[in-house]
Amino acid sequence: MIDDYLRGHDGVITLAQAKLAGLSQDAVNRRVRSGKWLRCSPGVYFADDRPFTESARVRAAVWSAGPNAAASGLAAAWWHEVTKYPPDTVEVTIPRTGHHPQRLGVRLRRRDLDPTDIVERRGLRVTALALTVVEAAARRGGGAKLMDNALQRHTELRDLWRAHLRNKGRHGSPAARRLLIAAADGARSEAERLLIKLLRGAQITGWKANYRLGRCVIDVAFPAHKLAIEADGWAFHSDQEVFQHDRVRQNEIALMGWQVLRFTWLDLTEYPQRVTAEIRFAIECRSGASASFRTGAAR
Structure with missing residues (x-):
């Protein structure tokens, strides 16, 4: 009975449980003295014939x-x-x-x-x-x-x-x-507010919130760099229809020559520095590409 109990409880047993199973205080003490049971705390023991x-x-x-x-x-x-x-x-x-x-x-x-x-x-x-x-x-x-x-x-x-x-x-x-x-809140609107707060805190400028592009409204856009930032809410709010709509929308934006970055609620709350660093990098890359294009056109 003791072995079955220990097997079902990860090898841990209390003095009260041992007594209910028929062991006396002396029997428990003998197990401790022999090293078969290790004392974890007063009245709590671990059977040392298995991994802890x-x-x-x-x-x-x-x-x-x-x-x-x-x-x-x-x-x-x-x-x-x-x-x-x-x-x-x-x-x-x-x-x-x-x-x-x-x-x-x-x-x-x-x-x-x-x-x-x-x-x-x-x-x-x-x-x-x-x-x-x-x-x-x-x-x-x-x-x-x-x-x-x-x-x-x-x-x-x-x-x-x-x-x-x-x-x-x-x-x-x-x-x-x-x-x-x-x-x-559904967290999509809350995620947008967090994104804007991060941009302001990082002193990143040149963006516009809720920017209309064709049939789409971009959460945060950098028109000069054709960079679109989309903020997603909590995953538990998502369903297949929303997922599909977001991807169609993202493709439409990309086909108009824009780069799209997506950030989730977790990105914005758990990894804010990474979010702002990626946005800065994308702006630099888009700025460099635009400059190269203008130079090539001039030639």
């Missing part, structure tokens, strides 16, 4: 914080398989009255969670998916990319808003709210 995996690390961190603890933030996002990589530091939420000390590699957050916001997955208490996404997106290493990915595959925007409103005032709440507002 990332799942074991997260599980041990949560169980070390007591029976009412739950994985949260990026640790919960990884447990829910919203992100590919586990965080270096395991975030664990415990009740306000909890008195567990901080441990290396673990970040404790004291907050009373609504029962709606806690689920059990693979035998571990974690924050429910919607709250997990809202909180993890506000953490360093999460961001718009995590939320957009979750909205494409795992959850819906209305569920994220509900979880956010149930948990106002938590760490990262303002940042999460900004992301939710951007997502709710």
Whole structure:
């Protein structure tokens, strides 16, 4: 029974669980003295006959914080398989009255969670998916990319808003709210505003917003260089019809001799310096091409 339990829980077990399985305190102590079990923290052990995996690390961190603890933030996002990589530091939420000390590699957050916001997955208490996404997106290493990915595959925007409103005032709440507002906006218009803000901040001039060219309206155009900049919103808003329309539109602009650069919401929020650098480079290239053309024509 103990072996089956360890196999299903990444080799991690608590003292309370061991006793429920029929082991006495002395039996547990013998396993520790012999080196078969390693003590992760008071009352939490790891069976040292297998690799200490990332799942074991997260599980041990949560169980070390007591029976009412739950994985949260990026640790919960990884447990829910919203992100590919586990965080270096395991975030664990415990009740306000909890008195567990901080441990290396673990970040404790004291907050009373609504029962709606806690689920059990693979035998571990974690924050429910919607709250997990809202909180993890506000953490360093999460961001718009995590939320957009979750909205494409795992959850819906209305569920994220509900979880956010149930948990106002938590760490990262303002940042999460900004992301939710951007997502709710459809984000194409918000992406255009971000693009314009980046251009102004980088002191790039010569552009016009919502520039009409034939049947098309370009988000931001550099008419002197025949350079069109298109800003896309969040991927979860996209569908096949929108995708097809954008490509037809892009081809029409290109056939009129314009170069088209496309930037996504993630480009604008996560890699703003790269965006402005690519725009500057395109302007320089188009300026050089125009100068060469004029010189050749003059000859």
